[in-house]
Amino acid sequence: MARLIEILVQQNKRVVVLGRKHMTNWVKTHFNFIQENSKLFMANN
Structure with a gap:
């Protein structure tokens, strides 16, 4: 996804x-990149 x-x-x-x-x-570097470069909305599991 990153x-x-x-x-x-x-x-x-x-x-x-x-x-x-x-x-x-997820791998922190990938997840941080996703957070920094998108509008991220999280739902509960």
Whole structure:
């Protein structure tokens, strides 16, 4: 998912991610990149 967001950001696109709280357990560098480069909304598991 981080790679897809990276591609969209390079194209000056805005990204909205609807995710679940378990995503916070992903590799921190990937998750931090997603947080910094998208509008992130988390739902409870």
